[in-house]
Amino acid sequence: MVATLLLPSPAQAAAPDSPAVPYSNPLVNQRADPHIFKHTDGFYYFTATVPEYDRIVLRRAATIQALSTAPETVIWTKHATGEMGAHIWAPEIHFIDGKWYVYFAAGRADDVWKIRMHVLESSAANPLTGGWAEKGQIKTPMDSFALDATTFVVNGSRYLSWAQQDPGINSNSNLYIAKMVNPWTISGTPVRLSVPTYGWETAGYRVNEGPALIQHGGKVFMTYSASATDSNYCLGMLTASATGNLLDPAAWSKSATPVFATNAATGQYGPGHNSFTTSEDNRSDVLVYHDRNYKDIAGDPLNDPNRRTRVQKVYWNADGTPNFGIPVADGATPKRLSSFNFPNHYIRHWEFRGKLESNVSNLADSQFRTVSGLTGSGTVSLESANFPGHYLRARNGEVWVDKNDGTTAFADGATFYQRPGLADAASGVSYEAYRLPGQYVRHFNFLLYAQSVGTTTANQDATFYQQ
Numbered sequence: 001m002v003a004t005l006l007l008p009s010p011a012q013a014a015a016p017d018s019p020a021v022p023y024s025n026p027l028v029n030q031r032a033d034p035h036i037f038k039h040t041d042g043f044y045y046f047t048a049t050v051p052e053y054d055r056i057v058l059r060r061a062a063t064i065q066a067l068s069t070a071p072e073t074v075i076w077t078k079h080a081t082g083e084m085g086a087h088i089w090a091p092e093i094h095f096i097d098g099k100w101y102v103y104f105a106a107g108r109a110d111d112v113w114k115i116r117m118h119v120l121e122s123s124a125a126n127p128l129t130g131g132w133a134e135k136g137q138i139k140t141p142m143d144s145f146a147l148d149a150t151t152f153v154v155n156g157s158r159y160l161s162w163a164q165q166d167p168g169i170n171s172n173s174n175l176y177i178a179k180m181v182n183p184w185t186i187s188g189t190p191v192r193l194s195v196p197t198y199g200w201e202t203a204g205y206r207v208n209e210g211p212a213l214i215q216h217g218g219k220v221f222m223t224y225s226a227s228a229t230d231s232n233y234c235l236g237m238l239t240a241s242a243t244g245n246l247l248d249p250a251a252w253s254k255s256a257t258p259v260f261a262t263n264a265a266t267g268q269y270g271p272g273h274n275s276f277t278t279s280e281d282n283r284s285d286v287l288v289y290h291d292r293n294y295k296d297i298a299g300d301p302l303n304d305p306n307r308r309t310r311v312q313k314v315y316w317n318a319d320g321t322p323n324f325g326i327p328v329a330d331g332a333t334p335k336r337l338s339s340f341n342f343p344n345h346y347i348r349h350w351e352f353r354g355k356l357e358s359n360v361s362n363l364a365d366s367q368f369r370t371v372s373g374l375t376g377s378g379t380v381s382l383e384s385a386n387f388p389g390h391y392l393r394a395r396n397g398e399v400w401v402d403k404n405d406g407t408t409a410f411a412d413g414a415t416f417y418q419r420p421g422l423a424d425a426a427s428g429v430s431y432e433a434y435r436l437p438g439q440y441v442r443h444f445n446f447l448l449y450a451q452s453v454g455t456t457t458a459n460q461d462a463t464f465y466q467q
Contacts, residue, residue: 005299012315015384015428016467017283018311020335021279021311025313025328027308028052028312030305030309032048032273032308033273033292034045035093035169037276038277043060044060044245044277047059047066047092047102048059048290049088049090049246053089054078057073058072058075058342061196064277073129075128076102078191079109081110081200083106084108085106085109086106087106087107087112087113088106089104090105092149094151096151099122101121101122102285103118104117104149105147112262115146116137117162118136119138119149119183120132123167134256134441135295140176140178140186140250142166145164146163148209148210148273150162154213155242157180157373162175162211163207163208163209163376164176169195171196174193174208174220175208176190176193177193177247178204193252196253197273198226201236202226203225203227204232207227208224211223212213214314217318219240220240220241221237221322222239222240222252231270234270235259235260235269235271235289238254239254239321259324266329268293268327268331269295269305269389270291271289276314285316285322286312287311287313287314289309294351297308311333312324312327313332314329317359318359325367326363328385331369332371334364334368334369334370335368336467337465338464340421340423340424344359346360346366347377348363349447352401353400354392354399355446368382378417379415380415387401392414393410393413398447416441419431422440423459428465429465430459431464440462442461
């Protein structure tokens with residue numbers, strides 16, 4: 001009785017502001033350093049590094065998933081001699097002041113590692129069919145290895161961020177930022193934001209590269225890639241106030257650990273070189289990145305063609321910081337299931353017991369993939385994101401996350417009918433046990449059970465939103 005009295009009162013139910021996304025991975029095979037730009041014309045534009053390092057390609061589609069099969073157009077090819085003749089890397093497409101711009105890195109045909117940043121411009125409405133003019137190299141005070149230019153606007157000012165080698169620092173590349181006077185020219189003296197120093201930034205090579213920016217809740221978050229481009233590759237993050245001086249290194253704080261890294265359980269290795277976009281309904285932020293589905297690589301990882309483009313939803317912690325979770329397994333993107341009557345509380349597993357909890361910092365504990373039911377037509381099963389092969393399962397009236405043992409009894413307990421929400425049929429979902437008609441997954445004292453419902457409270461306890 002005491003425990004019940006201490007429970008918080010249910011809040012008024014409301015469908016989440018950011019519903020689940022429907023994507024399936026991988027999005028595009030053999031495309032690294034991906035960049036997806038959502039334009040006001042209703043299309044998504046996609047570009048990425050091709051394994052041959054010899055050209056820049058573009059796709060466009062009305063949805064993110066449709067980019068997977070969208071026709072690909074070559075908009076530019078490397079020069080036969082001289083500058084921009086080799087190592088065509090990491091293109092990004094942006095729309096600035098009525099024109100399209102592609103930022104990319106390129107080496108010389110006669111010196112392939114003399115890599116610098118370059119810009120293309122097009123005034124066409126459709127950048128796949130328009131012509132492209134070479135605006136030249138983005139010049140920086142140091143004439144050294146430079147790549148991975150990205151551009152963004154914060155509080156009305158346009159910035160460029162990139163990676164560059166400083167001959168006076170023992171690293172392969174550091175992160176820099178500068179304001180821009182036009183889309184191909186920086187102004188003032190660049191500011192160095194980060195040097196690789198942590199062990200996870202210096203595995204194989206001492207690398208900070210591939211900056212990408214996302215803004216949320218009055219803060220700016222700059223993710224970047226670190227270490228060699230094998231399974232050590234991962235994402236770090238810098239954070240600053242959107243109202244601060246972004247040209248002051250002291251305005252930025254650096255994560256002490258990676259924010260996104262290899263996950264052997266899901267079979268994803270070396271996730272990195274990301275960008276950000278938004279979902280079709282503009283209600284979810286989306287992380288775009290590449291990785292491989294195997295760890296061991298023969299020879300130089302840069303000669304391995306099998307980095308592939310992937311996408312998954314960005315979640316936001318209660319403190320306003322992004323939570324990227326883990327690189328999820330191939331296939332359907334997992335979802336979170338939030339409570340109808342306890343908003344911001346999610347179904348999760350803790351020591352494999354199903355429960356309801358808020359502020360789940362280990363995001364993957366609260367993510368489940370909706371798959372075809374292990375038994376019975378028209379049914380679903382809910383597979384754990386961070387324990388593939390483990391499913392939400394009703395046993396002895398309780399709900400656990402158990403490993404599939406291949407038995408009929410297991411399949412029956414881990415199979416549900418996904419019904420319209422008992423307390424919100426329009427937006428919610430409820431899960432009726434396959435072998436126990438009338439019994440639904442519900443929470444009680446924040447633990448999950450499979451129980452009969454029918455009362456207003458029980459119906460609310462058994463209703464969830466997919467996020």
